[in-house]
Amino acid sequence: MTNPPGTPPQPPRLETQQTISAEIAEIRDAYGKAVAEGGPRRDHPDRDYPPYRSSVLRHPKHALVVPRDPEAAELTGPVFGVTDVTELDNDLTRQHLGEPLGERMLVTGRVLDRAGRPVRGQLVEIWQANASGRYAHQRDQHPAPLDPNFTGVGRCLTDDDGRYSFVTIKPGPYPWRNHNNAWRPAHIHFSLFGTAFAQRLVTQMYFPGDPLFDFDPIMQAVTDDSARRRLVADYDHNLSTHEWSLGYRWDIVLDGPAATWMEEGR
Amino acid sequence: MSTSLPPTASQTVGPFYGYALPFAGGGDIAPAGHPDTITLHGTVYDGAGAPIPDALLEFWQPAPDGSRAGAPGSLRRDPVTGAVIGRDGLAFTGFGRVAADADGHYLLRTLPPGGVPYISVCVFARGLLHHLFTRAYLPELTDIDGEPLLASLPPHRRATLLAVPEHERVYRFDVRLQADGVHEETVFLAFE
Numbered sequence: 001m002t003n004p005p006g007t008p009p010q011p012p013r014l015e016t017q018q019t020i021s022a023e024i025a026e027i028r029d030a031y032g033k034a035v036a037e038g039g040p041r042r043d044h045p046d047r048d049y050p051p052y053r054s055s056v057l058r059h060p061k062h063a064l065v066v067p068r069d070p071e072a073a074e075l076t077g078p079v080f081g082v083t084d085v086t087e088l089d090n091d092l093t094r095q096h097l098g099e100p101l102g103e104r105m106l107v108t109g110r111v112l113d114r115a116g117r118p119v120r121g122q123l124v125e126i127w128q129a130n131a132s133g134r135y136a137h138q139r140d141q142h143p144a145p146l147d148p149n150f151t152g153v154g155r156c157l158t159d160d161d162g163r164y165s166f167v168t169i170k171p172g173p174y175p176w177r178n179h180n181n182a183w184r185p186a187h188i189h190f191s192l193f194g195t196a197f198a199q200r201l202v203t204q205m206y207f208p209g210d211p212l213f214d215f216d217p218i219m220q221a222v223t224d225d226s227a228r229r230r231l232v233a234d235y236d237h238n239l240s241t242h243e244w245s246l247g248y249r250w251d252i253v254l255d256g257p258a259a260t261w262m263e264e265g266r
Numbered sequence: 267m268s269t270s271l272p273p274t275a276s277q278t279v280g281p282f283y284g285y286a287l288p289f290a291g292g293g294d295i296a297p298a299g300h301p302d303t304i305t306l307h308g309t310v311y312d313g314a315g316a317p318i319p320d321a322l323l324e325f326w327q328p329a330p331d332g333s334r335a336g337a338p339g340s341l342r343r344d345p346v347t348g349a350v351i352g353r354d355g356l357a358f359t360g361f362g363r364v365a366a367d368a369d370g371h372y373l374l375r376t377l378p379p380g381g382v383p384y385i386s387v388c389v390f391a392r393g394l395l396h397h398l399f400t401r402a403y404l405p406e407l408t409d410i411d412g413e414p415l416l417a418s419l420p421p422h423r424r425a426t427l428l429a430v431p432e433h434e435r436v437y438r439f440d441v442r443l444q445a446d447g448v449h450e451e452t453v454f455l456a457f458e
Contacts, residue, residue, distance in 0.1 A: 043272055043273050043275055044273075044275050044276050044395075044396050045275060045276060045277070045395040045396055046395070047394065047395050047396050047398075049395060052278075052393070052395065054392055054393030055393050055394070055395060056313075056393075057312040057313035057314050057316075057393070057443075057444060058312050058313070058318070058391055058392075058393035058394050058443050058444065059394065059395075059443065059444060060398065060443060060444055060451050060452070060454050061444060061445065061451060062423075062451055062453070062454075064398075064454050064455060064456035065415065065418075065419070065453055065454070065455055065456070066455070066456050066457070066458050067414070067415040067455055067457070068414060069414060069415065071382075072457065073326065073327060073328055073334065073379070073382050073384070073386050074326070074386050074399065074455075074457055075457070076326075076328075076334040076335075076336070077326060077336070078326055078336045078340065078359065078360060078361030079335070079336045079337065079338055079359075080338050080340065080341075081338025081339065082338075083338055083339050083342045083343065084338055084339065084340065084341045084342060084343065085343065086343050086345055086348050088348065089348070112271060114270050114271050114272075114273060115270070115271070116271055125286060125287060126286075127282070127283060127285070127286030127287070129282075135282040135285075136285055137281075137282040137284055137285055139281060139282070139284075140282055151285065152285075152286075153285060153286040189277075189279070189280065189283065189286070191279075191286075191287060196457075197326040197386055197388065197399075198399070198457035200324070200388055200397060201273075201274065201276060202276065202277065202278075202279045202390055202397060203274055203275060203276055203277040204277040204280075218277060218278060218395070219277075221277075221395050222275040222277075224275075226272070227272065227275045228275070230272070230274060230275065231274070231275055231277070252274045253271045253272065253273045253274050254273065254274070255273030255274075256273075256457065257457035257458055258458065
């Protein structure tokens with residue numbers, strides 16, 4: 001890019017939301033048409049999803065290779081225990097001297113395999129922006145205030161029902177540079193382990209009714225409507241606490257090779 | 267078994283996991299000073315041949331004796347301060363997690379796996395909507411004809427799964443998320 005002498009350097013021109021939204025709609029329509037014609041449903045996002053510009057150079061073009069190996073090491077996986085987590089780790093509001101700003105909430109749910117069995121004693125990790133939409137990360141330069149009383153990291157182990165729970169505050173939406181005026185809907189990042197490494201999952205939980213869903217190429221990369229809806233937690237009034245906190249429920253189902261959920265009596 | 271719940275969709279790890287997922291000693295699966303320690307290292311590249319500084323890699327492998335049970339304690343914590351104090355040096359957890367450096371480079375110190383000739387690798391990055399699995403095969407342990415996965419691949423594809431010996435007990439294993447016009451794209455795996 002060349003500028004006339006004496007003019008300040010221009011930032012790269014970003015696409016408009018209209019352009020990104022048109023690409024999102026085109027891909028979604030093509031998927032809907034393919035499914036209507038008997039094509040397979042896809043529960044996961046396509047790694048090649050151009051509206052999310054960073055995906056363009058970061059997805060493989062070859063098809064994945066399936067090892068036909070019943071002894072694959074990936075059918076087992078890492079384990080964690082009480083030495084890996086402290087009791088305060090699942091309360092993100094108690095990691096500093098003071099109380100964080102924002103809507104206090106409980107987020108809870110179960111981690112299941114595809115047969116509906118609980119994933120017990122496994123590590124769940126979360127991270128999120130603060131109530132203003134700012135991460136406690138040096139590279140997040142969004143000019144929203146940091147909260148000295150909120151880091152935004154939590155861990156816990158699932159119980160015998162596969163249940164996890166975190167006390168935290170509702171994260172704010174925040175801008176990013178995928179395109180002009182790009183904003184991420186509020187979300188919490190989740191990292192999950194199953195009994196097999198092949199069940200590994202990193203994902204994001206969203207909040208019901210967020211007006212930014214339709215504009216966000218990361219969420220919309222899940223082109224299947226029902227799969228995308230499953231990324232949204234339910235507000236559950238029974239989980240809210242009198243004069244204290246709101247409650248959200250979000251169950252997670254780990255994908256994985258059939259061997260991890262077809263066999264009885266594992 | 268008749269039920270089959272639909273799985274929860276993957277989403278990208280994004281750029282800001284750095285204060286949440288990496289932990290001190292995450293790349294040190296081998297007990298400090300163990301004489302059998304091997305070093306596996308490399309760089310993660312994108313389709314323009316540029317290193318990916320925000321890649322996160324995880325590793326899983328059987329213990330040298332072939333046990334696949336793993337062990338807790340990869341991110342063992344100090345109950346007083348909550349800080350990660352590292353593995354206890356006795357239990358072999360089999361799990362490693364390493365955030366790439368600013369130059370896209372990672373480094374893992376571990377012991378050779380027992381029973382399989384490879385270390386399983388899972389790659390996450392901003393821009394990658396769904397993690398990718400691959401395997402770093404250690405050449406001294408690998409009988410290509412005896413490994414159905416390797417035997418099934420043409421040589422130029424197979425080569426992307428073979429760690430390259432550099433020095434004694436030091437192996438290079440680069441990961442290329444996409445071909446850059448010069449280098450082959452790494453073979454990535456799906457488990458069905």
